[in-house]
Amino acid sequence: MKVDTLFRLDGRVALITGSSQGLGKVLSRGLAAAGARVVLNGRDQEKLAKTTEEFRSQGYDAYGYAFDITRKEETDPAIERIEAEVGPIEILVNNAGIQRRAPLHEVSDETWNEVLATNLTGAFIVSRKVAQGMIQRQRGKIIFTCSLMSELGRTTTGPYTAAKGGVRMLIRAMCVDWARYNIQINGIGPGYFITEMTRPLAENPEFNAWLMGRTPARRWGDPEELIGALLLLASDAGNFINGQIIYVDGGILAAL
Ligand SMILES: NC(=O)c1ccc[n+]([C@@H]2O[C@H](COP(=O)([O-])OP(=O)(O)OC[C@H]3O[C@@H](n4cnc5c(N)ncnc54)[C@H](OP(=O)(O)O)[C@@H]3O)[C@@H](O)[C@H]2O)c1
Numbered sequence: 001m002k003v004d005t006l007f008r009l010d011g012r013v014a015l016i017t018g019s020s021q022g023l024g025k026v027l028s029r030g031l032a033a034a035g036a037r038v039v040l041n042g043r044d045q046e047k048l049a050k051t052t053e054e055f056r057s058q059g060y061d062a063y064g065y066a067f068d069i070t071r072k073e074e075t076d077p078a079i080e081r082i083e084a085e086v087g088p089i090e091i092l093v094n095n096a097g098i099q100r101r102a103p104l105h106e107v108s109d110e111t112w113n114e115v116l117a118t119n120l121t122g123a124f125i126v127s128r129k130v131a132q133g134m135i136q137r138q139r140g141k142i143i144f145t146c147s148l149m150s151e152l153g154r155t156t157t158g159p160y161t162a163a164k165g166g167v168r169m170l171i172r173a174m175c176v177d178w179a180r181y182n183i184q185i186n187g188i189g190p191g192y193f194i195t196e197m198t199r200p201l202a203e204n205p206e207f208n209a210w211l212m213g214r215t216p217a218r219r220w221g222d223p224e225e226l227i228g229a230l231l232l233l234a235s236d237a238g239n240f241i242n243g244q245i246i247y248v249d250g251g252i253l254a255a256l
Helices: 022-033 045-057 071-085 109-137 158-181 205-214 222-236
Strands: 013-016 038-041 064-068 088-092 140-147 183-190 243-250
Touching: 013 022, 013 071, 022 045, 022 088, 022 140, 022 222, 038 045, 045 064, 064 071, 064 243, 071 088, 071 109, 088 222, 109 140, 109 158, 109 183, 109 243, 140 158, 140 222, 158 183, 205 243, 222 243
Parallel strands: 013 038, 013 088, 038 064, 088 140, 140 183, 183 243
Antiparallel strands: none
């Protein structure tokens, strides 16, 4: 057994949705550093081009494809182009996600639909198309960015919690349908990491005090601390891990 290459991804094509910034960007850098050819994504062309250029200037094999994961008419052709131009997608990271905070009784239909469309349905739309190729090739890794809200509620995060809880069961549903084709479907579950999405929380002293009390490790996570779990699930090291979520949360889910 070659332990030194167990986590390597040399030449494998990885599509990471929502990777023009935030956790997706850091996760993509981790995959690229392990040898993957990374396909970056987001809706904003300019931001995506800037991130792709940054990766290339760092010597990574990176490509940018802008599309909105909630729109099948954009995602299906984009995935076909990626597979024709970069190569068959071996690793898909369903990472794009949004948060809209309000108590549930004040959530509009538009907000509910927007959050569910992005965080749950969009991931399904992309996975369905990518899995069709993976099934033909009898090989693939699908990894979701989950959340503590895949397990627990928190006030003002109702649509997000419903969507991320749905993702937890979508992982299991995909596993029972697709594991037979040598596709591994799993999730990483970040605790609290500072990104554009969580910056308002990080800048709120009251929230910070609550989080330090609630997190056994007594700190925010550094996004790079997610890379180890991702590489386990994206590489041959995880070939018999299926339907699981690995939480990287400083112990939050272990504590009451
Ligand atoms: N930050 C945390 O502490 C934390 C904790 C737990 C889970 N998460 C999860 O981690 C993931 C990334 O979060 P983040 O904090 O890195 O967020 P972020 O900084 O807001 O980045 C979100 C990314 O997703 C893209 N995106 C949003 N909607 C999209 C769509 N419809 N189609 C394609 N791309 C889209 C954005 O680019 P455009 O705006 O250009 O489309 C951006 O690149 C999310 O699933 C989130 O729920 C984050």
